[in-house]
Amino acid sequence: MKLLNTYDDRDEAEAAAEKLSGEKRLASERDATVVIYNLFGIPSWGNFHRLDMYNLGELKNMLDKRNTWQPGEQARHAEILATLKTVAKNYAIEIPAHWQ
Structure with a gap:
C-alpha cells in the first residue's frame, strides 16, 4: 500500500476510502491544531479513477x-x-x- 491522497476533512477522506478497491487504510495525523487524513491503498489506475484523480x-x-x-x-x-x-x-x- 502507498499513500494515494491526503484530505483535510474526515468525511471526505472516509468517502474516498469507500471508493477504493483492494487493501486500504485511512490514518489521521495531527500538526498543532490541524488534522489531516492520509489515504493509503493499492496504486492502480482504477483506484485513481474512482478517486477522480x-x-x-x-x-x-x-x-x-x-x-x-x-x-x-x-x-x-x-x-x-x-x-x-x-x-x-x-x-x-x-x-x-x-x-x-
Whole structure:
C-alpha cells in the first residue's frame, strides 16, 4: 500500500476510502491544531479513477471521441499523458497502450 491522497476533512477522506478497491487504510495525523487524513491503498489506475484523480475521467471521455479530435484536444491529451507518465513512474505502474 502507498499513500494515494491526503484530505483535510474526515468525511471526505472516509468517502474516498469507500471508493477504493483492494487493501486500504485511512490514518489521521495531527500538526498543532490541524488534522489531516492520509489515504493509503493499492496504486492502480482504477483506484485513481474512482478517486477522480489525474484527469482520468476527462481522458476517458476524450478517448471515446479520439477520431474527431481537434488540435486543442490533442494538446490536452498530451498534457494529461505527461502527468500520467510522472504518476506511472512514481507508483511503478504502466500506462495502458490504448491511452497513448
